[in-house]
Amino acid sequence: MNPLSTLPSTAEQARHALLLLGAPAPARLLVDVHAALFDGDLDVPALAGLVRRRAAGFAPALTVELAPAWGVLTLASWPLEQRLVTPARQRADALVMVLRVAEFVAAQRHAGRAADRLLRELAHGVPHGPEALDLADAARAALTDERLGTALATEEPVREAALRRAGGLDESQRLYGVPAVPHQRGHG
Secondary structure (H helix, E strand, C coil): CCCCCCCCCCHHHHHHHHHHHHHCCHHHHHHHHHHHHHCCCHHHHHHHHHHHCCCCEEEEEEECCCCEEEEEEEEEEEEHHHHHHCCHHHHHHHHHHHHHHHHHHHCCCCHHHHHHHHHHHHCCCCCCCCCCCCCCHHHHHCCCCCCHHHHHHCCCCCCCHHHHHCCCCCHHHHCCCCCCCCCCCCCC
């Protein structure tokens, strides 16, 4: 914490937002959620710095190639299965994050205009969200959509294979990913 400030540090602010969301999240979403629901001055460059300098407690999400999904942050304490991102898993996680934020805001006595604006923005990512009377209910319904369930089931073997490959990596690689190896030209 900055001795001249009563605001939490960037890491503490990011941790608050990630704990509320409960899933790998894009830096912009963390900033928006924190600005609407907590005190602080979180910004995207500061979040990028957390991962770039490998700040304790944070790691990028990983793709099924076990490469960092830059711009998508996680808590390093989360299991790799939770930090591994695939398209359908990201869609499901996004709906869960909307649900969690909507329930958090509903539990607040005086959420305020910033929270209302955040919910309106998040509603655009939920089927029938903008016109829903209850955004949490709309997110719950979207999570039970058969197409999402099918997409998640289709991705599961790919996710399982990535998790098996990750078993052979060292701890740092499981946290921060394996750097991409450039394709070699003229050797084919």
